Amino acid sequence: MKQVPTQAPSEFDNMTSTKIQNKVGFIGAGNMAKAIGNGMLVSESVKAENIIISAPSDRNLAFWKEKGVRTTHDNAEVITFADIVFIAVKPQYFEGMIDGLKKASTLTVTKPMCFVSIMVGRTVKSVTEVLKTVPGILGEFEVIKVMPNTPSMVGMGCSVMVSDKNGAFTSVVRQIMELCGVCEDIPESLMNACGALSGSGPAYLYMVIEALADGGVKLGIPRDLSYRLAAQTMSGAGKMVMESGKHPGVLKDEVCSPGGSTITGVHELEKSGLRAGFMNALAAAANRSEQLG
Ligand SMILES: NC(=O)c1ccc[n+]([C@@H]2O[C@H](COP(=O)([O-])OP(=O)(O)OC[C@H]3O[C@@H](n4cnc5c(N)ncnc54)[C@H](OP(=O)(O)O)[C@@H]3O)[C@@H](O)[C@H]2O)c1
Known part of the structure; x- marks a missing residue:
């Protein structure tokens, strides 16, 4: 199908820059990681050198390399480097990813961390339980669930977020999501409903x-x-x-x-x-x- 030409300016053009000091990682380098990462880079809120991203193949990594972002095939390196880690793999690859982390002899982290799961259909509790089985993650960590949508790619996303309101990383994760659109807090009981509305x-x-x-x-x-x-x-x-x-x-x-x-x-x-x-x-x-x- 022929592409629809557009003259509308991107929402990224109006973006104001708020500096985020955290190191941010992505496990999974596909469409959603690109949408969220691009918001951080375009707004210059997170420096490229403070971002790391992993994927098994080089297929999606060239995009990031061009922008000066550190890339790797080693998921353990992402967790070692970053304190906020987006889990941006398809839900069916999550267990395989975890098996890899369990075997990673290089992984020993004791710092406080936040994992942001964007996987459809995985609850905060189930992701937390699975992450607890990784022996190399020794420090305290919190899990935030975010459901983004594809217009995040043009800065017009509509994300919903399930978090502990008093969590140390909650406000900075919201700030990151707001770099590619709006982000609303919801109770987890509304996740499937919101997925059906703003996700689908x-x-x-x-x-x-x-x-x-x-x-x-x-x-x-x-x-x-x-x-x-x-x-x-x-x-x-x-x-x-x-x-x-x-x-x-x-x-x-x-x-x-x-x-x-x-x-x-x-x-x-x-x-x-x-x-x-x-x-x-x-x-x-x-x-x-x-x-x-
Ligand atoms: N698309 C949407 O509208 C939408 C909306 C809300 C939530 N989500 C969720 O967002 C997540 C990502 O979706 P997407 O559309 O971005 O998928 P995608 O474009 O297929 O990207 C998935 C990425 O995961 C990588 N990957 C696969 N196995 C891995 C492993 N073991 N370790 C590290 N990386 C691995 C892939 O590597 P390669 O680059 O080597 O293939 C790819 O870079 C999914 O969980 C989905 O449920 C998507």
Whole structure:
């Protein structure tokens, strides 16, 4: 599919820099690590020399090397170097990663640390229990769970975080997450629900953008223009909800004049079961996360 051209400035352009002194590590160098790490680098909040990242292959490490970040294939080196370590591997590789750490003769850390798990479906308790089985991690550590979403890659992420409010690392981890968007505190009982909304939500909204654009194309709008109009309209509507303080229903009413074209379209959407469709989708996604967890 042709890429949708955009003229919108990145949210990273507006970012203010807050200096973070911690050394930050990533185990796993893929999309999510890139999104979070890029926020730190672009804002210059964490110096490249204070970041380390590991992955088994070189596939994703070139991106980091270019930015002056220390890279390694050795996960133990990340834990030795950093005091905040993001666990950014797919959940199914977590146990394998832990087995590797258990065998790492070079790993002996006694400093206080924080592990930030971004793995879908893993609870704070289960991650903590598994990390406790690594003999080389000898100091106190806390575990924070963060569920980011993919718009973090453009500084527009919506993350949720489960942490001990009095934890020594809580505020700095929130600060790191806010470098790539917003970050809300939630109780862990809401994790699957929030995963279904803000974690999976971008996929649903891309479908809405695609559907709106198809509607435009059917009416004769060129494809590229149609995507741009749909995406900017989505982004603008979100901003209106955030910044006007108005209920989304009120904002919808303001676009619908009596007997007009918009209310005619709204009626068609209601007939198609749009609201129930989204509610069902979220319930199904949360249910699936529960099963996978
Ligand atoms: N994508 C999302 O929308 C989203 C949203 C919320 C949370 N998450 C969570 O974020 C995590 C990362 O997802 P992603 O999309 O960034 O995945 P990804 O792009 O596939 O990246 C996974 C990374 O883990 C590395 N890895 C695999 N086994 C490893 C091991 N034993 N030790 C160290 N690194 C290892 C991979 O290495 P190679 O580079 O060598 O392949 C790769 O760099 C997942 O747990 C996912 O559940 C994702």
